Amino acid sequence: QQQVKQSPQSLIVQKGGISIINCAYENTAFDYFPWYQQFPGKGPALLIAIRPDVSEKKEGRFTISFNKSAKQFSLHIMDSQSGDSATYFCAARIFGNEKLTFGTGTRLTIIP
Amino acid sequence: GAGVSQSPRYKVAKRGQDVALRCDPISGHVSLFWYQQALGQGPEFLTYFQNEAQLDKSGLPSDRFFAERPEGSVSTLKIQRTQQEDSAVYLCASSLSNPTMNTEAFFGQGTRLTVV
Numbered sequence: 001q002q003q004v005k006q007s008p009q010s011l012i013v014q015k016g017g018i019s020i021i022n023c024a025y026e027n028t029a030f031d032y033f034p035w036y037q038q039f040p041g042k043g044p045a046l047l048i049a050i051r052p053d054v055s056e057k058k059e060g061r062f063t064i065s066f067n068k069s070a071k072q073f074s075l076h077i078m079d080s081q082s083g084d085s086a087t088y089f090c091a092a093r094i095f096g097n098e099k100l101t102f103g104t105g106t107r108l109t110i111i112p
Numbered sequence: 113g114a115g116v117s118q119s120p121r122y123k124v125a126k127r128g129q130d131v132a133l134r135c136d137p138i139s140g141h142v143s144l145f146w147y148q149q150a151l152g153q154g155p156e157f158l159t160y161f162q163n164e165a166q167l168d169k170s171g172l173p174s175d176r177f178f179a180e181r182p183e184g185s186v187s188t189l190k191i192q193r194t195q196q197e198d199s200a201v202y203l204c205a206s207s208l209s210n211p212t213m214n215t216e217a218f219f220g221q222g223t224r225l226t227v228v
Contacts, residue, residue, distance in 0.1 A: 006154075034216075036219075041221065042221055043116070043203055043205070043219030043220050043221050043222055044155065044203070044219050045219065046216050046217070046218075089154050089155070091154075098143055098145070098160065098207060098215075098217070099145070099157050099160060099168060100145075100147075100155070100157065100217065101157070102154030102155050102156070103154050104153055104154050105152070105153065105154050
């Protein structure tokens with residue numbers, strides 16, 4: 001059973017545009033939702049994370065939007081740059097449990 | 113080093129061979145995790161240690177998989193009698209272990225295992 005569903009599988013965005021990646025979860029016990037960025041040959045690195053007590057969190061060009069009632073959250077990358085080309089994973093974790101459940105990933109390509 | 117270190121980076125094993133993958137976590141990190149990442153997929157949890165105690169091994173796919181962290185620092189993931197379906201990147205992560213404060217997990221670069 002896939003507990004965190006991620007879409008799209010791949011995404012092509014023009015430089016300067018907005019990249020949007022969506023995730024949906026099933027387990028209402030999840031209460032911490034991080035996004036990870038992974039470059040080829042590297043391990044995932046934490047990008048930004050949110051708790052469900054807020055609907056939005058912004059860090060620089062990266063914003064997480066969270067809809068608790070719909071059990072959905074999304075990553076928005078504003079003014080997308082070539083260096084943002086990578087694979088992005090959403091994830092979820094239950095309070096008090098450090099195990100992460102990952103989505104299937106989105107391969108983002110920024111084109112000139 | 114400053115980050116999580118894994119070795120070897122690449123491992124090719126013949127089907128049926130035993131392999132051992134090593135993880136050196138960030139110094140002082142209490143929690144250590146192993147994840148398996150198949151090609152084009154997200155990482156999937158294998159097992160979790162807090163110091164030397166293996167608190168969760170629910171993700172280990174079969175009894176051919178075994179992990180240890182005898183002194184609460186370096187960890188080894190061992191796969192016995194490797195099968196082709198074991199081919200994947202094996203990621204190790206460590207954290208300071210305060211889940212109530214959502215401490216960050218830092219990942220290593222992974223070991224790419226190919227079983228031929």
